[in-house]
Every structure is written in structure tokens, then in C-alpha cells.
């Protein structure tokens with residue numbers, strides 16, 4: 234009778250292998266990513282991975298983990314591999330059709346919370362370019378009596394946004410519709426939020442591969458100067474806001490003067506800029522001139 238010796242791989246061993254592979258592919262933060270991916274392959278929390286380096290990994294778990302690591306070596310972000318991203322401490326599904334939500338965009342949520350301290354307010358919110366729905370759905374969670382509409386040109390992105398609304402149990406207050414920004418929209422919303430694509434076309438090639446290869450191009454490309462979408466939006470707002478409404482726009486680094494000018498020319502005044510965690514002006518708050526004049 235012959236004896237078959239099967240080498241059982243441990244968490245510590247396979248993590249070491251992954252770290253080397255990720256280092257070879259010049260992936261920064263390889264150790265952290267490997268832990269996250271292994272925790273997912275094993276269906277345990279990351280703390281288990283740290284606490285049990287001697288625990289064994291099954292063949293199926295190892296195969297799944299190896300596939301994850303190979304994808305990460307091709308610069309696919311961990312969030313894309315796992316299909317989810319945390320935003321404002323809430324879980325969001327993401328898909329190839331949606332932008333991977335960025336922590337910078339939380340500046341927009343903070344701005345709204347500051348301006349509308351009454352969490353019981355029955356606000357009506359319009360989110361133009363909703364993607365995964367992260368901005369709109371986060372606000373609907375923060376304001377349990379609010380109602381919102383999310384618009385996106387991508388049908389696939391809207392499916393993901395609807396799934397997120399269902400996961401977060403706000404389907405009765407979140408409505409999603411396909412459209413080109415606010416074209417043809419009529420209404421009297423209290424606030425409009427938007428994080429439009431704002432990367433100048435010529436800058437796309439210089440983005441990190443994690444962004445350039447995996448975020449949808451239509452979520453990034455902002456035209457020649459990066460501000461094309463703000464021009465379109467500025468020409469549309471009037472049709473779907475009331476005089477006391479506020480508009481919250483996320484912008485790219487250094488775009489504040491240009492966006493302020495575009496909005497001013499369309500009849501809106503900037504009342505505040507909010508910075509992201511890096512101290513960059515990220516969210517502009519605009520209102521109509523009449524409101525400030527008191528008329």
C-alpha cells in the first residue's frame with residue numbers, strides 16, 4: 234500500500250506566498266490586501282487571519298484565494314474583486330458599471346448633514362449621476378422621512394443602485410430612472426446632489442491602473458477641461474428645484490473657481506466649500522440668487 238503525503242497549507246504560508254506575488258507586481262499595501270482577500274475566501278473576519286496563522290486552508294479556499302491574488306496582481310482593486318465597498322460605514326455593492334465610491338465623496342454627505350440638522354425633515358433629493366446610489370442612499374438612511382430620485386445614463390449602474398436600495402431597506406423611498414443628467418426633468422426638489430465625471434480627458438491616461446482600468450470611463454471623463462458636465466448641469470437645475478433649494482456638487486482638485494463661475498453665470502451663488510479629509514475643496518454648495526437676496 235502506498236502512502237500519499239498531502240501538504241496542508243496554512244494561513245501563514247499562503248499569506249507569505251501572496252505577499253511575494255503582490256510585491257513582484259508592485260502592489261502597494263499587499264499584506265493588507267492579502268489578508269482581506271483571504272478572509273473573504275475563508276469567509277471569516279480579518280482578525281481571524283491575524284490570530285490564526287497556523288490554521289489550515291482547504292484546497293477550494295486556496296484556489297479561490299489564488300484567483301483573487303492573480304486579479305489583484307493585475308491591479309484590480311480589492312473592492313472590485315469582492316464586489317463591494319463601504320461608504321459612510323454602509324455596505325454598497327459595486328459593479329463594472331459603477332464608480333467605486335470614494336471616501337472623498339463623504340464630504341458631500343457631511344455638507345448636507347450640516348445644512349439640514351433636522352433628521353426628521355421630509356426632504357426631496359435628486360441625485361444626478363447616481364452610480365451605485367451611494368450618495369442618495371446614504372442620505373435616505375440619515376433622513377428616514379426623505380424621498381429621493383437617482384438618475385444615471387447607465388442602465389446597469391441603476392440595477393446595482395436598486396440592489397443597494399433593497400439591501401439598505403429604503404426601496405419605498407428611493408426611485409431610480411435612466412436619463413441624461415436632468416434632461417426633461419421637472420420638479421421642485423429641496424436639494425440636488427451630483428458627483429459628475431470631472432477628470433480632464435487628457436488626464437485619464439495618467440490615472441492609477443486601479444482607476445484607469447477598472448472604473449467605467451463614463452464615470453471619469455469630464456471633457457477637455459474636466460468641467461463639461463457642470464456646464465450641462467448648470468443649464469438644467471432651474472427646471473427641477475424651488476427657490477430655496479440647495480445644490481451640492483463634488484469637484485476635482487482645483488476646479489472650484491471654474492465651477493463657481495459656471496454656476497454663477499447660470500444664476501447660482503456659492504455659499505460654501507467643504508473640504509475632504511486631505512483638505513482639498515471637494516463639495517460646493519450653491520443656491521439661487523433670489524434666495525440670498527431674500528426675494
Ligand SMILES: C[S@@+](CC[C@H](N)C(=O)[O-])C[C@H]1O[C@@H](n2cnc3c(N)ncnc32)[C@H](O)[C@@H]1O
Nearest residue numbers: 332334362363364385386413414428429430452
Ligand atoms: C463620478 S461617477 C459618480 C457615481 C456616484 N454618484 C458616486 O459618487 O460614487 C459619475 C456618474 O455619472 C454617470 N453619468 C455619466 N454621464 C451621464 C449622463 N450624461 N447622464 C447621467 N449620468 C451620467 C456615470 O454613469 C456615473 O455613474
